[in-house]
Amino acid sequence: MIVEMGFHTNPVDCDFFKNNHRKLATVQARAISPHYGLKKKAIRETEEHWVKVHYNNLIKKGIEIQEKRFDDKMSRGEAFALLNKLTDKIETGG
Numbered sequence: 171m172i173v174e175m176g177f178h179t180n181p182v183d184c185d186f187f188k189n190n191h192r193k194l195a196t197v198q199a200r201a202i203s204p205h206y207g208l209k210k211k212a213i214r215e216t217e218e219h220w221v222k223v224h225y226n227n228l229i230k231k232g233i234e235i236q237e238k239r240f241d242d243k244m245s246r247g248e249a250f251a252l253l254n255k256l257t258d259k260i261e262t263g264g
Contacts, residue, residue, distance in 0.1 A: 173198050
């Protein structure tokens with residue numbers, strides 16, 4: 171299995187790799203382990219999940235969220251439903 175995260179010849183990618191190697195490793199482990207049927211182990215994360223800021227902002231904006239499974243995959247159907255709700259909010263101004 172090949173996992174491509176960027177290019178070592180790209181200075182921006184290089185800086186990102188240097189400063190985020192633990193995050194990258196965690197994301198890769200989460201993505202690869204289900205493919206091989208590996209069970210999840212507790213991952214000690216020192217930082218808050220990256221999406222938590224967006225999650226909290228959406229709640230402040232009055233958008234109801236019933237899930238906190240930040241790393242689950244999203245189906246195309248779920249993406250379409252999300253985009254539909256978003257465009258409805260934009261069209262109605264609220």
